Amino acid sequence: MERRQAEIPPRGERLYEGKAKVVYATSDPGLVRIYFKDDATAFDGRKRGTIGNKGRLNARISAHLFRVVEAAGVPTHLVAVAGEQELLARRVEIIPLEVVVRNVVAGSLARRLGLEPGRVLEEPVVELYYKRDDLGDPLINRAHVRLLGLATPEELDRIEAMALAVNRALRVYLAQRDLILVDFKLEFGRTGDGLLLADEISPDTCRFWDRETGEPLDKDRFRRDLGGVEDAYAEVWRRLEATA
Numbered sequence: 001m002e003r004r005q006a007e008i009p010p011r012g013e014r015l016y017e018g019k020a021k022v023v024y025a026t027s028d029p030g031l032v033r034i035y036f037k038d039d040a041t042a043f044d045g046r047k048r049g050t051i052g053n054k055g056r057l058n059a060r061i062s063a064h065l066f067r068v069v070e071a072a073g074v075p076t077h078l079v080a081v082a083g084e085q086e087l088l089a090r091r092v093e094i095i096p097l098e099v100v101v102r103n104v105v106a107g108s109l110a111r112r113l114g115l116e117p118g119r120v121l122e123e124p125v126v127e128l129y130y131k132r133d134d135l136g137d138p139l140i141n142r143a144h145v146r147l148l149g150l151a152t153p154e155e156l157d158r159i160e161a162m163a164l165a166v167n168r169a170l171r172v173y174l175a176q177r178d179l180i181l182v183d184f185k186l187e188f189g190r191t192g193d194g195l196l197l198a199d200e201i202s203p204d205t206c207r208f209w210d211r212e213t214g215e216p217l218d219k220d221r222f223r224r225d226l227g228g229v230e231d232a233y234a235e236v237w238r239r240l241e242a243t244a
């Protein structure tokens with residue numbers, strides 16, 4: 001639920017810094033503050049840049065979409081918007097899995113399986129990647145998850161069910177805003193009382209295509225040097241905010 005600014009605990013020590021976010025402890029041991037950076041990276045960090053306003057836009061877009069999935073019954077780590085480009089969130093133990101859900105062929109699915117980008121999938125495809133920068137985040141299966149001890153079979157069932165529920169909720173919500181949800185990546189975290197959807201849901205971690213033109217309104221504009229990156233992120237926020 002929304003907290004008033006006065007109830008947001010101040011930043012404590014820096015716990016973790018990733019490519020796009022910094023996580024800070026707070027005076028409450030169960031809560032963290034997540035700062036969204038303007039830095040952008042792609043291709044395992046080999047391409048770097050900054051996208052103006054990205055931190056602010058991604059914090060807002062993520063908070064908005066976390067609320068949409070919460071309303072559909074998927075618990076998330078979001079507690080409140082904590083400032084210009086920061087969220088207050090439940091502290092979780094991140095499971096080192098990247099869970100990708102796809103509705104339309106694009107990106108690595110097109111490359112790996114030789115499929116035509118843009119083909120609409122009859123059923124969503126869920127993929128698991130091992131979150132290990134030094135290994136290049138390899139595609140793995142359930143047996144590998146067990147072998148590596150990343151999650152129990154019960155946790156994995158729950159994670160896949162939550163990922164598909166997120167997909168159902170976001171697809172419909174975004175379609176009403178003339179955005180096609182092509183694919184996206186989720187991360188999950190453990191708390192003392194179960195699994196939560198964590199990380200972010202933003203144009204950095206999703207492919208959004210404009211329904212009319214098919215134009216990407218996401219990080220592919222940065223990856224593929226298409227220009228208009230900041231405008232695309234702002235356009236996604238504009239379409240969400242218009243109906244907030």
Ligand code: C5P
Binds near residue numbers: 098106107108205
């Ligand atoms: O590159 P690929 O086609 O596998 O990406 C699938 C989806 O997952 C895209 O929406 C992409 O933005 C997201 N993704 C991500 N972080 C990664 C890899 C993929 O957010 N490390």
